[in-house]
Structures are given as C-alpha cells and as structure tokens.
Amino acid sequence: MNEETFEIIDGGLLTTVQDTGRYGYQKFGVPNSGGMDLQALKSANILLNNPIDSACLEITIIGPKIKFLKKTFISITGANISPKLNNKDIPMWQSIKISEGDVLEFKELIDGVRGYIGFMGGINVEKVMGSRSTYIPGNIGGFEGRKLQAGDILKSFCNNHINDMHLRKYKPLLYGHQHEIRIILGPQNDYFSAESISTLLNSEYKISLESDRMGYRLDGPVIKHIHTADIISDGSPNGSIQIPGDGIPIILLSDRGTTGGYTKIATVISTDLSKLGQALPGDIIKFKVITFEEADKLTISEREVLKSYEEFANKDEDKIFNIMIDGELIESNYTSEKIYSTKEKLPSPIISNSINLKTKIPKSGHEFDFKLEYSRKKLIDENKLN
Amino acid sequence: MNTELKFLSAGNQSLVTELGNTINNEINQNIRALTYSIEKNNIDGVIELIPSYRSIMINFDPLKLCILDLKKTISELYLNLKSIDLPEPKTIEIPTLYGGKQGPDLEFVAKNSKLTVEEVISIHSNNIYPIFMIGFTPGFPYLKGLDQRLSTPRLKTPRISIPEGSVGIAENQTGIYPIKSPGGWQIIGRTPIKLFSPNKLNPFIFNIGDNLKFTILSNEKEFYEIEEKINLSKENSI
Missing domain, CATH: 3.30.1360.40 (Gyrase A; domain 2)
Known part of the structure; x- marks a missing residue:
C-alpha cells in the first residue's frame, strides 16, 4: 500500500526526509547524510514498530505544519519544539493515533535542535543509491533532493495492523546547553604540539552560527599547528575535528565532504554524534579524550538502550500468542517481520524439522498459518542411539 | 617491496x-x-x-x-x-567540446602558456589521465598527468556557477565538474558525458585507478547529439 499520507502546510526552517544514511558511495564522493541524531531517529521508528532504519522527517529549530490526509500513527522524538495536534499539546516519545484531517504543528523550541517525526511504515520516497536521506547540496534523495515546502504531499508505507497499535512510551531525553563530547585523538594529532592538544582539551568551545548538517564551526581558543595545516587530501571521518590554517576547529558531520586537505586533530566517538545533533549554536562543548575500550563500552551500552526500547515496544499483549509443540507450551511474539520464540526448548528426540501450524492471537482474533522450522545441536547420547 | x-x-x-x-x-x-x-x-x-x-x-x-x-x-x-588478481583499469573516453561558450577560459590558458588554442587542445587531449582519487563533490575525479606547459593559476574570483561537465585546469591539475557548482578553475571545454547520474543503474562511470582520455568534438551539433543519446539511455556513457 502506498497512499498519500500528509501534506506540508508550512515547511518550517529546514525539514528534510532522512533515514540512517547512504553507505557505499563515499568512495565516489557521495556523503553519508542521514539523521544528525540517529538515536532519536531510530527511537521514532521503534515506537511504531517500523524497521529501525525507516525514513522520518528531520525538523530543525522551527518545526513544520503538517496536515494528515489519512489515518495513521506517528511518533515525535528528539528536540522538543512544543508539538501540537489540532492546537492541543501532545506528548513526545510515544506513538500517537492520527485521524484524517488532523493538523500537526510546532511552537517554541524548548530543548535540543532537531526533532524527528516517525510515520507508521516509514516515509515512502524513492531510494537514491540505497537510501532515502536528503543531501541538499547534491540535490539527491528525500523529496526531490530538497527541503520540504508548502504544498508537498508525501506518502508512507502502510501497515495493516493500524487498529492493533498500542500507545507506547519512553522516558524522554533532555539535551541541555552544555555538552561533554568524547573523542579519540587522530588521524593527524601528530601535526600538533602537546600544548595545542591541551588547549583543545582544557578549553570551552562555543558552537558558532556557522553550523549546519555539514559541520559545526566552533568559537574558542585557536589551535596552532607545529608546521602546516595542509595534508594530502584523505577521507573525512564522521565527527572528525578539522583544524584548517586559521586554527579554528570545525566538527565534520553527516553532510560533510568525503575527503579534505586539512589536518584533523581528533574524532568524536560514534555515541556522542547524536548529542552533537542536538547542540544549538551558542551551546558549550568540552572535549574529553577516552580510550578505544571505553568507546567500545559506550557503543555497547547505546545498543542495549535501543534494545531495551525495542523490548519495551514489543510488550504488546495483542502480539503475544502461545503455540504448543508436542505438549510443550511456547510463548511467542509476532512482529511484522518475524516470528520468534521466547523459549528455546524444543521437542526431543527431533534434531531438526519443520511443522505447519495455525495460531490465533487471543485479543484481536487474527489467525495465522505458518511453518515453524527448528533445529538444535545433537546430544552425545543421541549419537550413541544412532 | x-x-x-x-x-x-x-x-x-x-x-x-x-x-x-x-x-x-x-x-x-x-x-x-x-x-x-x-x-x-x-x-x-x-x-x-x-x-x-x-x-x-x-x-x-x-x-x-x-x-x-x-x-x-x-x-x-x-x-x-x-x-591478487587485479582487474585491468578501464580507459574512459570523455568527448569534449573545447573553447567557445563551453570553454570560456581556453584563450586565457593559451595566452598564459604562450601556446596557440590549437596547441592547448592538442596537448590536453593527447595525455591519458589516471584517476588518483574521487571526492569533493559526487563523482569529481582528481587526475594526474597534466602537461606542465598547461599549468594555469585559478581564477582570481571564483564563478558562482559552473555547468556540469565543464572541463577545467587549476595549477597543475585538470578535472571535470560532475555537478553544477561554484568554482575557480579555468574552464577550457565541456563534455556531454554525465559523470554523476544518481537515478541510473550505475550512478558513476569510473572508479579510482581508471584512466580518462579526452577526445575532441568538432562542433555543438556533435555535443548535443551525444547529450541527447545519453539522456535517452539507461547507461550514462557512450
């Protein structure tokens, strides 16, 4: 299904379609793009049981005004820009039922920079080079390669379980105006003296007005090079802190050029890129060097948080059903993509097999025919029997 | 070693x-x-x-x-x-219309190099240029091998918009603008070949390590014929 879902009445400051980014084309000079705060974007999708990399709207500081053309569910995460549905306040970080004709708009910015609006099924625009993300300087992806404006009509992938959706809530995140940003030194930290590195680590930097999806220029003490700011052009990592000849740091972000000819003193770790996505011009940044081991721990705990959201989202009574195999009761969850069992017990003495089954979801009464394929390791005892 | x-x-x-x-x-x-x-x-x-x-x-x-x-x-x-068994690099032909309104800086490059316009065209189209890197904008090739005689400084004031396909020289480099963009290179010609076609099966026509060879188009008619052929085709080169 592929129906017109919403119309833009007012585009706001900068509203674009973004997913988790475009990968595999940087070697041809195409930036990753994608949401600047991927934690919030992924959360918006989890709230709707969407595939985690589905396309959302990224809204910036001044939100859009949107009219819905059909019933659906949405979720709003990330920056708090005072969302209102039909002039009434609505909560963020949960799924919200939408009726045809509803109007969503945003008022004053309370916290953060970028909000994400998830749509059930995800926004349906043509994929360009494997992604739905908008890259405005290259005029590719998203909706006609540009920011949204009044009159644009967008579609979303529909989902048949519209009446089965339950409202789900998370604890909202708060971003604030002081950010500790963790970094790993390199790739070109050897172009700087110990004194310059100490300046970077012990100073406060203010995000300047010259900040966008390509990168943030920082105001603060200048970082001096030992000899030169110029290198033979090489790849620009996401979150790398570039120090050009004038010594003013620039953090390179989602829409950054793929390569560059200036030194990069350090690189922001993956988990703190989302924090930067919510940092406003005027906010204060302090850098802190961490080790690879610490970065790994943070990456794992970030994944655990998203996983716990997913588990929470899946706690939907209508989606739990029981199946019996050889008298063994197995509680199972149904999601749009897969059926999986929460128990791993399988009947003995079968080692691998498949069975055709029928099951019924208790509340909604939906019936399913499905094939269960299962297998397990052979036990030593069974080898003897053979 | x-x-x-x-x-x-x-x-x-x-x-x-x-x-x-x-x-x-x-x-x-x-x-x-x-x-x-x-x-x-x-x-x-x-x-x-x-x-x-x-x-x-x-x-x-x-x-x-x-x-x-x-x-x-x-x-x-x-x-x-x-x-490892490395595939041979491809050599891709870039038919180029030199000079005129497609190459407004050709005469300046000739004057700066103390050569005639014909000599500049002949020298530029004679070399084979290996692609050392792709970056800056989608599909922009960094080419090695410009004849030192053609080396010309960048424009003092960059142009606000250079059409896609423009072939330029900056110092000792030559290159092609894949998309319309601002830039300060001396523009000596333009190719109808699309270096970047985001919606086609293969958005790019070359890889790092491939070679480019400029060939000479004799008039605008040839330029537009190739352009039309490419626009109609699923592929993006000839």
Whole structure:
C-alpha cells in the first residue's frame, strides 16, 4: 500500500526526509547524510514498530505544519519544539493515533535542535543509491533532493495492523546547553604540539552560527599547528575535528565532504554524534579524550538502550500468542517481520524439522498459518542411539 | 617491496591506513590494489572504504568488528598484495567540446602558456589521465598527468556557477565538474558525458585507478547529439 499520507502546510526552517544514511558511495564522493541524531531517529521508528532504519522527517529549530490526509500513527522524538495536534499539546516519545484531517504543528523550541517525526511504515520516497536521506547540496534523495515546502504531499508505507497499535512510551531525553563530547585523538594529532592538544582539551568551545548538517564551526581558543595545516587530501571521518590554517576547529558531520586537505586533530566517538545533533549554536562543548575500550563500552551500552526500547515496544499483549509443540507450551511474539520464540526448548528426540501450524492471537482474533522450522545441536547420547 | 603500512586512529568507527606520504603512481596503484583486496574479502563489519591519493579510510561497525582484528586483517592483505588478481583499469573516453561558450577560459590558458588554442587542445587531449582519487563533490575525479606547459593559476574570483561537465585546469591539475557548482578553475571545454547520474543503474562511470582520455568534438551539433543519446539511455556513457 502506498497512499498519500500528509501534506506540508508550512515547511518550517529546514525539514528534510532522512533515514540512517547512504553507505557505499563515499568512495565516489557521495556523503553519508542521514539523521544528525540517529538515536532519536531510530527511537521514532521503534515506537511504531517500523524497521529501525525507516525514513522520518528531520525538523530543525522551527518545526513544520503538517496536515494528515489519512489515518495513521506517528511518533515525535528528539528536540522538543512544543508539538501540537489540532492546537492541543501532545506528548513526545510515544506513538500517537492520527485521524484524517488532523493538523500537526510546532511552537517554541524548548530543548535540543532537531526533532524527528516517525510515520507508521516509514516515509515512502524513492531510494537514491540505497537510501532515502536528503543531501541538499547534491540535490539527491528525500523529496526531490530538497527541503520540504508548502504544498508537498508525501506518502508512507502502510501497515495493516493500524487498529492493533498500542500507545507506547519512553522516558524522554533532555539535551541541555552544555555538552561533554568524547573523542579519540587522530588521524593527524601528530601535526600538533602537546600544548595545542591541551588547549583543545582544557578549553570551552562555543558552537558558532556557522553550523549546519555539514559541520559545526566552533568559537574558542585557536589551535596552532607545529608546521602546516595542509595534508594530502584523505577521507573525512564522521565527527572528525578539522583544524584548517586559521586554527579554528570545525566538527565534520553527516553532510560533510568525503575527503579534505586539512589536518584533523581528533574524532568524536560514534555515541556522542547524536548529542552533537542536538547542540544549538551558542551551546558549550568540552572535549574529553577516552580510550578505544571505553568507546567500545559506550557503543555497547547505546545498543542495549535501543534494545531495551525495542523490548519495551514489543510488550504488546495483542502480539503475544502461545503455540504448543508436542505438549510443550511456547510463548511467542509476532512482529511484522518475524516470528520468534521466547523459549528455546524444543521437542526431543527431533534434531531438526519443520511443522505447519495455525495460531490465533487471543485479543484481536487474527489467525495465522505458518511453518515453524527448528533445529538444535545433537546430544552425545543421541549419537550413541544412532 | 611495499612501503610500510601505517595506521592512524580516526575515532571508534573509522580507521585510516596510510601507504606513504607523497602523491605518486606506485603508491596510488597500491591503494587501488589494497582497496580491491579488502572489498573482495567481504570482511564482516566493514561498511565502506574511502580510498584517496595515499591512504584508505575504512568505516566499520564497532559492534561487529574489533579494531585490533581489523588492523591484523588489513596488514595480512597488504603483505599478499602482489598475489591478487587485479582487474585491468578501464580507459574512459570523455568527448569534449573545447573553447567557445563551453570553454570560456581556453584563450586565457593559451595566452598564459604562450601556446596557440590549437596547441592547448592538442596537448590536453593527447595525455591519458589516471584517476588518483574521487571526492569533493559526487563523482569529481582528481587526475594526474597534466602537461606542465598547461599549468594555469585559478581564477582570481571564483564563478558562482559552473555547468556540469565543464572541463577545467587549476595549477597543475585538470578535472571535470560532475555537478553544477561554484568554482575557480579555468574552464577550457565541456563534455556531454554525465559523470554523476544518481537515478541510473550505475550512478558513476569510473572508479579510482581508471584512466580518462579526452577526445575532441568538432562542433555543438556533435555535443548535443551525444547529450541527447545519453539522456535517452539507461547507461550514462557512450
């Protein structure tokens, strides 16, 4: 299904379609793009049981005004820009039922920079080079390669379980105006003296007005090079802190050029890129060097948080059903993509097999025919029997 | 004997491997070979590679791949570089209409080089240019091999908009603008070939290590004929 879902009445400051980014084309000079705060974007999708990399709207500081053309569910995460549905306040970080004709708009910015609006099924625009993300300087992806404006009509992938959706809530995140940003030194930290590195680590930097999806220029003490700011052009990592000849740091972000000819003193770790996505011009940044081991721990705990959201989202009574195999009761969850069992017990003495089954979801009464394929390791005892 | 491999830290999801610190053919050949070898090995957790003049940036998923294991794998592949079966680079023809309104700076380049316009065209279209890097904008090739006689400084004031396909010279480099963009290169001609077609099956017509050969179009009619043919075709070159 592929129906017109919403119309833009007012585009706001900068509203674009973004997913988790475009990968595999940087070697041809195409930036990753994608949401600047991927934690919030992924959360918006989890709230709707969407595939985690589905396309959302990224809204910036001044939100859009949107009219819905059909019933659906949405979720709003990330920056708090005072969302209102039909002039009434609505909560963020949960799924919200939408009726045809509803109007969503945003008022004053309370916290953060970028909000994400998830749509059930995800926004349906043509994929360009494997992604739905908008890259405005290259005029590719998203909706006609540009920011949204009044009159644009967008579609979303529909989902048949519209009446089965339950409202789900998370604890909202708060971003604030002081950010500790963790970094790993390199790739070109050897172009700087110990004194310059100490300046970077012990100073406060203010995000300047010259900040966008390509990168943030920082105001603060200048970082001096030992000899030169110029290198033979090489790849620009996401979150790398570039120090050009004038010594003013620039953090390179989602829409950054793929390569560059200036030194990069350090690189922001993956988990703190989302924090930067919510940092406003005027906010204060302090850098802190961490080790690879610490970065790994943070990456794992970030994944655990998203996983716990997913588990929470899946706690939907209508989606739990029981199946019996050889008298063994197995509680199972149904999601749009897969059926999986929460128990791993399988009947003995079968080692691998498949069975055709029928099951019924208790509340909604939906019936399913499905094939269960299962297998397990052979036990030593069974080898003897053979 | 290969030069020594050097790893540079680049955060927890990128690793830079440097094969030297100069721009030359040998290093760039090794970059191409190592890039090919890493891609061919389909290392689980490697997301994408960004090869440049003398280094490769490897972006990876830190949840799937430990950086120490990645370094070890790359070092092993580098040691075995000579034994890989590397495909021959392609040579791609770039039919170009030199001068006129498509190449407004051709006469300045000739004057600056103390050559005639015909000599500039002949010298520029005679060389074969290897692609050492792609970057800056989608599909922008960094070419090696401009004849030193054609070296010309950039425009004092960059143009606000240069049409896609424009062929330019800046100092000792020559290149092609894949998309309409601002720029300060001396524009000597334009090709109807599309270097970047985001919606076609193959958005790009070349890879790092391939060669470009400029050929001469004699008039606007030929230019528009090729342009029309490309617009109608599923492919983006002739």
